[in-house]
Amino acid sequence: MEIFTRLRGMKDILSEEIEIWKKIESVFIETSELFGFKEIRTPILENKYLFERGIGSNTDIVMKEMYEFKDKKGREVALRPEGTASVVRAYIENRVYSTKKIARFYYYGPMFRYDRPQKGRYRQFYQFGIEIFGGKSPFFDFETIQVLDFSFKKLRIENFVFYINSLGCKTCKKVYIEEIKKYFRERVNNLCEDCRRRIEKNPLRVFDCKNSMCKTELKNIPSILDFLCEECKNHFDVLIELLSKFNINYKIAPHLVRGLDYYTKTVFEVFVEKEDIAIAGGGRYDDLVHDMGGPDIPAVGFAAGIDRIVPLVNQKNIKKIETIYFIILGEKAKIKGLEIIRKMIEEKIGIEIDYEERNLKEHLSIANKLGKKWCIILGENEIEKKVLILKNMEDGSQIELKEDTMIEKIKEIVKC
Ligand code: HAM
Numbered sequence: 001m002e003i004f005t006r007l008r009g010m011k012d013i014l015s016e017e018i019e020i021w022k023k024i025e026s027v028f029i030e031t032s033e034l035f036g037f038k039e040i041r042t043p044i045l046e047n048k049y050l051f052e053r054g055i056g057s058n059t060d061i062v063m064k065e066m067y068e069f070k071d072k073k074g075r076e077v078a079l080r081p082e083g084t085a086s087v088v089r090a091y092i093e094n095r096v097y098s099t100k101k102i103a104r105f106y107y108y109g110p111m112f113r114y115d116r117p118q119k120g121r122y123r124q125f126y127q128f129g130i131e132i133f134g135g136k137s138p139f140f141d142f143e144t145i146q147v148l149d150f151s152f153k154k155l156r157i158e159n160f161v162f163y164i165n166s167l168g169c170k171t172c173k174k175v176y177i178e179e180i181k182k183y184f185r186e187r188v189n190n191l192c193e194d195c196r197r198r199i200e201k202n203p204l205r206v207f208d209c210k211n212s213m214c215k216t217e218l219k220n221i222p223s224i225l226d227f228l229c230e231e232c233k234n235h236f237d238v239l240i241e242l243l244s245k246f247n248i249n250y251k252i253a254p255h256l257v258r259g260l261d262y263y264t265k266t267v268f269e270v271f272v273e274k275e276d277i278a279i280a281g282g283g284r285y286d287d288l289v290h291d292m293g294g295p296d297i298p299a300v301g302f303a304a305g306i307d308r309i310v311p312l313v314n315q316k317n318i319k320k321i322e323t324i325y326f327i328i329l330g331e332k333a334k335i336k337g338l339e340i341i342r343k344m345i346e347e348k349i350g351i352e353i354d355y356e357e358r359n360l361k362e363h364l365s366i367a368n369k370l371g372k373k374w375c376i377i378l379g380e381n382e383i384e385k386k387v388l389i390l391k392n393m394e395d396g397s398q399i400e401l402k403e404d405t406m407i408e409k410i411k412e413i414v415k416c
Helices: 015-034 048-055 060-064 084-093 138-154 170-185 193-201 203-208 212-217 230-245 306-312 333-346 360-369 380-385 403-414
Strands: 045-047 068-070 076-079 103-112 124-133 160-166 250-252 264-272 277-284 299-305 324-328 351-353 374-378 387-392 398-402
Touching: 015 103, 015 124, 015 138, 015 306, 045 048, 045 084, 048 060, 048 076, 048 084, 084 103, 084 124, 084 299, 124 138, 124 306, 138 160, 138 230, 138 264, 138 277, 138 299, 160 230, 170 193, 170 203, 193 203, 230 250, 230 264, 264 299, 277 306, 299 306, 324 333, 324 360, 333 351, 333 374, 333 380, 333 403, 360 374, 374 380, 380 387, 387 403, 398 403
Parallel strands: 160 250, 324 351, 324 374
Antiparallel strands: 045 076, 068 076, 103 124, 124 299, 160 264, 264 277, 277 299, 374 387, 387 398
């Protein structure tokens, strides 16, 4: 018989880990909501061409990594590889701009990229992201960075640094692209085959190449920061000033271009150098709303990779919901046990129970294996005496609680 296994690059998140996931999600949600962001939920499946147009047809994500297929009516669809293109589509389709000058969204959910799985890289992974529409001031860029900074500090992530760069606007980007085309043409023989093609089509994508020869050639490439027009330079300078003023740990990274085509001006990544991994990335995309058929509206945002953040969060900082292990001994105690359990649930006291016939020793050993701090024991003796036993599993002590006051007593002792 075939035993099914999960697909490559996909994973199960089991209950031992889930509290960390929930903690990370709640920190991001809380921080975003404090900054006035509201949740948006868009479909996981979209028209494939949305991503081609949104992310760029020459990007690795679109060329190599999309989960795409035809649906039953032959429509070309794709699992979303990221959230920004969908949020932009929803923003335009629902004409949000007609009611809100500034619209702030956050989203959370699975994304899909058919990449080669390795440490921190999965084919289904989770992103928490935010997008702000309608603001062109660098203060909005700073706000997105602040949401990340506050969240990572709250999660006690250590040694994270913001790599910051600017890609300029259409005008200065064009000048820079001509400059690097010249640079690459002179070194064409040292580049991989893919990059030779990229030189004419989209030379910025050479920066993403993982080939070591191409990486070497990038070492002496001119910096885009030397090509910024006055407005873009000013935008970048204001942002850098804000980062310095508020002690955000940043480094200017003139070679950071990001792997998606929609960026203009600010781009950034949050890097944990010790782990050699980017845990978030984002930037400004002032032309995308217009390029996707909407009005001329600037935007900026980020997405954080939750799968990569999970291993960086210390289990000790996670508060788990404790449940009491409820032991029912003997047939007669079952119904009485259920009555008490119903009262406890109503009073929000969590319990965990095994309804199978077992003796006390077996039950206690199960509770121990589950790491339970408290057990409640209810047998025929206790029913007769109208009590139940609360047992402390750490020191082995136990007390009898009277039926009519037991809920208050449990709350007081167990502090649940
Ligand atoms: P991205 O850099 O492609 O940007 O992804 C953001 C983050 O998602 C990465 O920094 C990483 O932590 C995580 N991530 C990406 N791919 C994988 C993977 N295969 N496995 C695990 N984690 C991964 C975006 O997606 C943009 N939409 C961000 C953005 C929003 N820019 C503006 N607004």
